[in-house]
Amino acid sequence: MSSPSPDTLLGPADIRELAAVLGVRPTKQRGQNFVIDANTVRRIVRTAGVRDDDVVVEVGPGLGSLTLALLEAADRVVAVEIDDVLAGALPATVAARMPDRADRFALVHSDAMHVTELPGPAPTALVANLPYNVAVPVLLHMLDTFPSIERTLVMVQAEVADRLAAPPGSKVYGVPSVKANWYAEVKRAGSIGRTVFWPAPNVDSGLVALTRRTEPIRTTASKREVFAVVDAAFAQRRKTLRAALAGWAGSAAAAESALVAAGVSPQARGESLTVEEFARIAEAASSRGTTPQPPKEPVQP
Known part of the structure; x- marks a missing residue:
């Protein structure tokens, strides 16, 4: 398809005018920062590799900057918006700016x-x-709920982007890294400056690309069981796995038994393990009749 025209996409003046008409003031509570640069949304769509047969789901469309660029490239776009005012206004924006594609747009x-x-x-x-x-919980929920999603490109805080794409052994490798990798191959796909947003955030942003695994992780353990090991391991990430998983397994001895059976050193730490190794630990514990317990305090993704 042809590239979006400047008149179709929203620029800085359009965004501010729309916001003024709607009485919208971006709120920190909902993490609202609206993209005001047409070149940036074009770049996102291009980097995402959106095809003309794609059905794209967009979370947090706001005033519609990215929505319009996606509609130009995809077969259909479904936007999920929590804000009452923004949700009410977006269909009209799409109809006014892209009337020939409006029937390919749906709002939830x-x-x-x-x-x-x-x-x-x-x-x-x-x-x-x-x-x-809410970037990480939303991303994981969408990947889990909609297995038909083959490709993902999300813009998140740069620090979160680094954590999502971190490999085992990295200082920022943690719960988001492992859980995202359960579903997909994850990589950094670029950086986004602060000046393309209104209001400009206090942090830089990063793009993260995720490609759904063609084959799921081979394990008899459930996702819930594997994620429980991950949460326990990183709840006390400075401790060895033998110590960190003691509460989860019921005792340090039970944790060591599961680790040895999984072929993982009890002296290793969670930050060095792949998602496959976490799955082997969960599987070993299950096969030994261990009744793992969740960590005492929830681990923030």
């Missing part, structure tokens, strides 16, 4: 964390400027 007025189904065909891609305060 909901908290993305509560969305379990979407209208129309199953989504094939997720492309979004995710609200920074």
Whole structure:
């Protein structure tokens, strides 16, 4: 398809005018920072590799900057918006700016964390400027709920982007890294400066690309069981796995038994393990009749 025209996409003046008409003031509570640069949304769509047969789901469309660029490239776009005013205004913006594509747009007025189904065909891609305060939980929920999503490109806080794409052994490798890798191959896909947003955030942003695994992790353990090991390991990340997993396994001895059976050194630390190794630990504990316990304090993704 042809590239979006400047008149179709939203620029800085358009964004501010729309916000003024709607009485919208971006809030920190919902992590709202609106993209005001047309070149940036073009770049996101291009980097995401959006195809003309894609059904794209977008979380947090805001005033519609990225939505319009996605509609130009994809077959269909479904936007999930929690804000009452923004959700009410977006269909009109799409109809006014891209009337010939408006029938290919659908809006779901909901908290993305509560969305379990979407209208129309199953989504094939997720492309979004995710609200920074809920980026990781929303990303994991969408990947888990919609297995048809093959490709994902999200813009998140640079620090979060680094954590999501970190390999084992990295200082920032942690819960988000492992859990994202359960679903997909993850990599950094670029950086975004602060000046393309209104209001400009106090942090830089990064793009993260995720490609769904063609084959799931081979294990008899469930996702819940594997994630419980991950949470326990990183709840006390400075401790050896024998110590960190003691509460999860019931005792240090039971943890060591599961680790040895999984072929993992009890003296290793969680930050050195792959998602496959975490799965082997969960599987070994299950096969030994261990009844693992969740960590005493929830681990923040």
